[in-house]
Amino acid sequence: MRLVAVGRMKDKSERALVERYLKRLRPALDIVELPDGRGSPDEIKRREAQAILAACPAQSLVVALDEGGRTYSSVAFATTMQTWQATGRTPCFVIGGAEGLDASVLQRAGATLSFGTLTWPHMLVRIMLVEQIYRAQAIAAGHPYHRAGRPD
Numbered sequence: 001m002r003l004v005a006v007g008r009m010k011d012k013s014e015r016a017l018v019e020r021y022l023k024r025l026r027p028a029l030d031i032v033e034l035p036d037g038r039g040s041p042d043e044i045k046r047r048e049a050q051a052i053l054a055a056c057p058a059q060s061l062v063v064a065l066d067e068g069g070r071t072y073s074s075v076a077f078a079t080t081m082q083t084w085q086a087t088g089r090t091p092c093f094v095i096g097g098a099e100g101l102d103a104s105v106l107q108r109a110g111a112t113l114s115f116g117t118l119t120w121p122h123m124l125v126r127i128m129l130v131e132q133i134y135r136a137q138a139i140a141a142g143h144p145y146h147r148a149g150r151p152d
């Protein structure tokens with residue numbers, strides 16, 4: 001699995017949070033960081049889109065992190081991840097930069113993932129994504145990390 005993310009994660013505490021989950025992931029997630037694009041907002045998105053699409057393996061299932069995308073419960077996301085794995089669709093998650101994702105990335109995407117309609121900073125989205133992938137793997141493995149304790 002791959003994550004293609006615009007922007008370098010420089011903050012130590014953010015990196016530590018990503019690392020906390022990353023080191024537990026099986027299969028592993030490799031993270032490709034891309035530099036922030038330059039120019040007008042449209043140019044930035046276009047340039048970043050070219051780099052993003054070039055970093056996604058040709059056969060991968062591009063999963064665009066997008067506030068307008070599909071929302072899942074953690075259990076539904078775990079089931080979806082298992083289906084992708086069983087059908088040989090290796091996800092390549094994509095997180096945009098400050099200007100967001102270009103339409104060409106959303107068009108290439110075979111799936112979208114939303115963390116709700118709020119706009120989150122891209123570094124927080126990265127942390128939340130690796131945690132949710134770890135949670136999905138824990139759910140699939142029956143590991144008690146995930147507690148389904150909400151009342152009906």
Ligand SMILES: C[S@@+](CC[C@H](N)C(=O)[O-])C[C@H]1O[C@@H](n2cnc3c(N)ncnc32)[C@H](O)[C@@H]1O
Nearest residue numbers: 065066067095096100101114115116119120122
């Ligand atoms: C600061 S946001 C960009 C906001 C930008 N104005 C837009 O319209 O997307 C940076 C990236 O974080 C991700 N992101 C932000 N909020 C999200 C959410 N609620 N769900 C999923 N991804 C989100 C997206 O990949 C987005 O491109």
